[in-house]
Each structure stands twice: as C-alpha cells, then as structure tokens.
Amino acid sequence: SRATLFDGEAKVKITFNDVAGLDEAKEEIQEIVEFLKFPKKFTDLGGKIPKGALLVGPPGTGKTLLAKAVAGEAGVPFFSLSGSDFVEMFVGVGAARVRDLFKQAKEKAPCIIFIDEIDAVGRSRGRGAMPGSNDERENTLNSLLVEMDGFATDSGIIIMAATNRPDVLDSALLRPGRFDRQISIDKPDIIGREAIFKVHLKPLKLAADIDPKELSAQTPGFAGAEIANVCNEAALIAARRSKTAVDMKDFQEAMDRVIGGLEKKNKLIS
Numbered sequence: 001s002r003a004t005l006f007d008g009e010a011k012v013k014i015t016f017n018d019v020a021g022l023d024e025a026k027e028e029i030q031e032i033v034e035f036l037k038f039p040k041k042f043t044d045l046g047g048k049i050p051k052g053a054l055l056v057g058p059p060g061t062g063k064t065l066l067a068k069a070v071a072g073e074a075g076v077p078f079f080s081l082s083g084s085d086f087v088e089m090f091v092g093v094g095a096a097r098v099r100d101l102f103k104q105a106k107e108k109a110p111c112i113i114f115i116d117e118i119d120a121v122g123r124s125r126g127r128g129a130m131p132g133s134n135d136e137r138e139n140t141l142n143s144l145l146v147e148m149d150g151f152a153t154d155s156g157i158i159i160m161a162a163t164n165r166p167d168v169l170d171s172a173l174l175r176p177g178r179f180d181r182q183i184s185i186d187k188p189d190i191i192g193r194e195a196i197f198k199v200h201l202k203p204l205k206l207a208a209d210i211d212p213k214e215l216s217a218q219t220p221g222f223a224g225a226e227i228a229n230v231c232n233e234a235a236l237i238a239a240r241r242s243k244t245a246v247d248m249k250d251f252q253e254a255m256d257r258v259i260g261g262l263e264k265k266n267k268l269i270s
C-alpha cells in the first residue's frame with residue numbers, strides 16, 4: 001500500500017549523531033541539509049540547487065541511515081521506495097508509483113525522496129530486454145527521468161538514491177540536473193568500526209569486560225549493519241542465559257554467528 005511504500009508522514013528522528021564514522025560523507029552531505037533549510041541563501045545569488053545525490057557503496061554501510069539523517073537534520077519529511085519494489089510489477093504500475101510519489105512529495109516540500117537500490121530500475125536501457133518486449137523497468141526509469149526534469153530546482157525536493165552498482169546505471173541518470181552529485185560510502189576501517197560499535201553498544205547493559213576497541217579489532221570487513229546485528233545478537237544470547245549484563249563471551253558467540261552468516265551468503269553468491 002501507499003503507506004508502506006512512502007513513509008513521508010513519519011517524523012524523522014535520526015540525526016548525524018546516529019551515523020558513526022563516515023565523516024567525509026557527512027561533510028559533503030551537510031550541504032544538502034543547508035539547501036533544504038536555507039534555499040534562498042543559494043537561489044538569491046543565482047545558484048541552482050542540485051536535484052539529486054547518489055550514495056555509492058557496499059550493502060549495510062549506512063546509506064539509508066545517512067539519507068534519513070539528512071531529513072532529520074533538516075527537519076523535513078522522508079519519502080522512500082526501493083528499486084527492487086518495481087522489479088515484478090504489472091505494466092504501468094511502476095511508472096504510476098513514481099508519479100504518485102513525486103506528487104505527494106511536491107505537496108510536502110521541502111522534503112527528501114530516497115530511492116534505495118536504484119540500479120534495479122536504473123540499469124542502462126536496452127540491456128537484456130527481449131526484442132519487442134514491453135520492458136516495464138524501462139517505463140519506470142523513463143517516468144523517473146521525466147519527473148526529475150519536471151520540477152524546478154527551487155521546489156525544495158532533493159532526491160537521494162543509493163546503489164552499490166554505479167557502473168550499470170543508465171548515463172541519463174547521471175546527467176547534470178539529475179544525480180549530479182556522487183557521495184561514496186565505504187566500509188568502515190578499524191576506527192570507524194569502533195565508533196559504530198559505540199553507537200550500538202549504548203542501549204545495552206554491558207559487563208565490565210566489554211571494550212569497543214577490542215570488538216572493532218575482531219571484526220575486519222564488517223559493515224555497520226553487521227555490527228548492529230552483532231550487538232543485538234549478543235544481547236539476545238546473554239538474555240537467553242539469564243545474565244544481568246552482556247559480556248565478551250556473548251559477543252564472541254554473536255560475532256561467530258554473524259561471520260557464519262556472512263560466509264553462507266558469500267557461498268551462495270559465488
């Protein structure tokens with residue numbers, strides 16, 4: 001339903017404080033917060049506010065979180081949908097959804113539209129389509145391009161999209177006036193992981209032997225999503241053992257579980 005696809009009514013409470021690490025990306029994206037809060041500052045001098053920014057990086061690195069934090073910082077509504085929602089849709093439905101989304105966003109501007117997995121709709125056209133087939137994905141992409149061109153740069157809508165496959169995107173999406181800003185979101189290094197652990201350890205009751213530095217050292221290759229997952233698993237494991245605080249043993253087991261899950265996923269892919 002509409003309500004589950006676009007959560008534009010919900011007040012976003014996430015801010016940059018909830019996003020650990022990613023200092024460079026946060027700095028770049030601060031500009032978008034300014035555009036949303038003080039558009040006149042830019043347009044008075046004749047500047048054109050960009051319409052779109054593309055967040056590029058591997059799964060689970062905080063792209064959605066960062067886009068939500070921009071909405072939270074600017075105090076504007078957040079409308080989101082995922083490219084993968086459109087993959088198996090009946091003819092015309094995808095294009096209609098896109099139009100509907102922009103219509104709602106225009107009513108609520110200033111606001112953010114976030115499109116997760118944009119590569120699912122934004123693959124370059126004419127690739128892999130059967131000759132003569134009615135490619136619904138292409139229709140959806142075309143309607144997205146039409147909608148992006150169809151609103152003024154000072155309308156207060158900023159579109160953020162996320163992908164881990166910028167290489168497959170249709171070049172039309174990357175043209176000036178569309179997604180002309182790219183922000184890269186990388187997997188965290190040891191310092192970044194420590195900061196992410198600190199965010200996700202905060203709500204837990206911890207034993208004295210928990211050291212975020214140590215946890216970070218033991219989780220090379222983990223993205224933020226996996227770190228969040230480890231913290232939650234550890235709490236569940238400790239609770240199952242009727243402990244009063246989550247200790248390092250629980251974390252050890254949680255990390256093993258998450259690593260096991262990652263290995264399984266990698267096997268399925270390769």
Ligand code: ATP
Pocket residue numbers: 018019020021022058059060061062063064065066116162196199223224225226228
């Ligand atoms: P995908 O590409 O799979 O959609 P994503 O890059 O959008 O992933 P998010 O959905 O933002 O990743 O991250 C999932 C969860 O992981 C977040 O809700 C948050 O709990 C945690 N997380 C990820 N990155 C960070 C971070 N930098 N700081 C704090 N938490 C993070």
